[in-house]
Amino acid sequence: MEEKSDSLNSVFRARSLFNRRKYERCIEICTKLLAENPYDMAVWFLKTRALTMVDYIDDTDMEEEGIAEILMDDNALAKAPRPGTSLKRPMTGAQRPGSRANTSTGQGIRPLSRTGRPLSGFLRPGTSSLRPASKGGISVQRAFQGSRAGTARPVSSGGRFVRLGTQSMLSASDRFNDPDRVNVSKYARRPAMAKALTDFLVYSAHTPKKALELCAEATKVAEFKDPWWKCRLGKCYYQLGMLREAEKQFLSANKQQETIVTYLELAKVYIKLDQPQRALDTYLKASDAFPADVSALLGIARIYDMLNDGDAAIASYKRVLQTEASNAEAIACLASHYFYFDQPELALRFYQRLLQMGVVNSELLNNIGLCCFHAGQYDICLGCFERALLLCDDDTVADIWYNIGQVAIGIGDQNLAYRAFKTAISNDGNHAESFTNLGILQVHKGSLQKAKGSFEAAEKLAPHLHEPFYNSALLAQKIGNFQVAYKKVKLALEIFPEHQDSKNLLLKLESHFTTN
Numbered sequence: 001m002e003e004k005s006d007s008l009n010s011v012f013r014a015r016s017l018f019n020r021r022k023y024e025r026c027i028e029i030c031t032k033l034l035a036e037n038p039y040d041m042a043v044w045f046l047k048t049r050a051l052t053m054v055d056y057i058d059d060t061d062m063e064e065e066g067i068a069e070i071l072m073d074d075n076a077l078a079k080a081p082r083p084g085t086s087l088k089r090p091m092t093g094a095q096r097p098g099s100r101a102n103t104s105t106g107q108g109i110r111p112l113s114r115t116g117r118p119l120s121g122f123l124r125p126g127t128s129s130l131r132p133a134s135k136g137g138i139s140v141q142r143a144f145q146g147s148r149a150g151t152a153r154p155v156s157s158g159g160r161f162v163r164l165g166t167q168s169m170l171s172a173s174d175r176f177n178d179p180d181r182v183n184v185s186k187y188a189r190r191p192a193m194a195k196a197l198t199d200f201l202v203y204s205a206h207t208p209k210k211a212l213e214l215c216a217e218a219t220k221v222a223e224f225k226d227p228w229w230k231c232r233l234g235k236c237y238y239q240l241g242m243l244r245e246a247e248k249q250f251l252s253a254n255k256q257q258e259t260i261v262t263y264l265e266l267a268k269v270y271i272k273l274d275q276p277q278r279a280l281d282t283y284l285k286a287s288d289a290f291p292a293d294v295s296a297l298l299g300i301a302r303i304y305d306m307l308n309d310g311d312a313a314i315a316s317y318k319r320v321l322q323t324e325a326s327n328a329e330a331i332a333c334l335a336s337h338y339f340y341f342d343q344p345e346l347a348l349r350f351y352q353r354l355l356q357m358g359v360v361n362s363e364l365l366n367n368i369g370l371c372c373f374h375a376g377q378y379d380i381c382l383g384c385f386e387r388a389l390l391l392c393d394d395d396t397v398a399d400i401w402y403n404i405g406q407v408a409i410g411i412g413d414q415n416l417a418y419r420a421f422k423t424a425i426s427n428d429g430n431h432a433e434s435f436t437n438l439g440i441l442q443v444h445k446g447s448l449q450k451a452k453g454s455f456e457a458a459e460k461l462a463p464h465l466h467e468p469f470y471n472s473a474l475l476a477q478k479i480g481n482f483q484v485a486y487k488k489v490k491l492a493l494e495i496f497p498e499h500q501d502s503k504n505l506l507l508k509l510e511s512h513f514t515t516n
Helices: 002-007 010-019 023-036 041-055 067-071 184-188 191-204 208-221 227-239 243-256 260-272 276-289 295-306 310-323 328-340 344-356 362-374 378-391 397-411 414-427 432-445 448-461 467-478 482-495 500-515
Strands: none
Touching: 010 023, 010 041, 023 041, 041 191, 184 191, 184 208, 191 208, 191 227, 208 227, 227 243, 227 260, 243 260, 260 276, 260 295, 276 295, 295 310, 295 328, 310 328, 328 344, 328 362, 344 362, 362 378, 362 397, 378 397, 397 414, 397 432, 414 432, 432 448, 432 467, 448 467, 467 482, 467 500, 482 500
């Protein structure tokens, strides 16, 4: 077979490898052919496409915001937007998200992530970045912190566009399609080659400015009638931060030819501009125009999640499953919803569906273990946690040990729970929930000073959680420090105004102050 393949035409072999997505071998053959004949346009086109596909990423999805984008964001339209009209101020009755008690995103029902938003059940780009805020939000210092002390760093500007291992093909001695030497007017008159080169400049060379020049020239040559060039112009403007210009290009392209990708790109622009309602309208138009595509429905659900409108998000995820029954994101989010609404049996069925689809990781096994415990299937519970610990990495091991501690508290084994929380903290020194529960166990053991230190550590690590402040207030009341207890319970109520236990404690302290 190898002899036969050697006798094949080299260009045909390279094209066959490209069709089979073996891009590295395709690039090697094209490089040899171009060394023999640098003016072979067919081979040049094939190598350009292969290099582009090696570095290609689906950028129609939401993306992580870098620290530079977050700190230098000047696209906000209002300094004090109404609740529900801005991603910086979701729909909530308090200054912080997740304070509504009677909804699926209430802080008393669903826990918050370290970004201060209710857990959705599915980790997606854009949900784990810490956005600083001026009032009641996350400080700049916390935004620069990674998820694990000493091992992680925040997402930097353009971090998603960096691909290791691809720069070896673009060394100084053999640089292919050098952006500085591209003749824009020459390629603009050849549409097929210009389109391949534009994608190469956007995805592989990461030079949107040069790609913008080529797109602008090619658009003039096409007499502004080709919507493809307008979409690429919008993409270049988006990467350069010129969001209003990107919006104009995507709207113009949609007028000429509606495509689902253009709608998704336009919605990304509105999300970047902090206009969730316009993004929702764009996704709704896309779902009406392309009812068989779930991308728009997923975008609607994600926007509702970001606005803390959990009920509307769940309805959207159900619509996704009606169209695509094997969508992992919708299944995971519905499973999380049913778990936090005291229906672990239904959640377990959704997680089993993910297992049947071939999804096997530590997060899924951890969730199955929790569902089994709350559903009374204790024989399966510990086995799931054991397998989760075997598959976990440094970012998830603390959460698994924390859940093991919760199970130990449920069965009454405080010693196992104490060791589990200590293990979680040893793996992740920023795990505020473990500090909080460890402090409660230390109170039961009579170590009040250690408990006080654990609660204070949790308060610093997670100022968006009300539990550390409430527990600190209880501890201060127990030792007779009523003034500190009053301050702590007021802070807890600022975070979660509907917390009934904090209200009762505040009334008790106020009655104590008035009687004395």
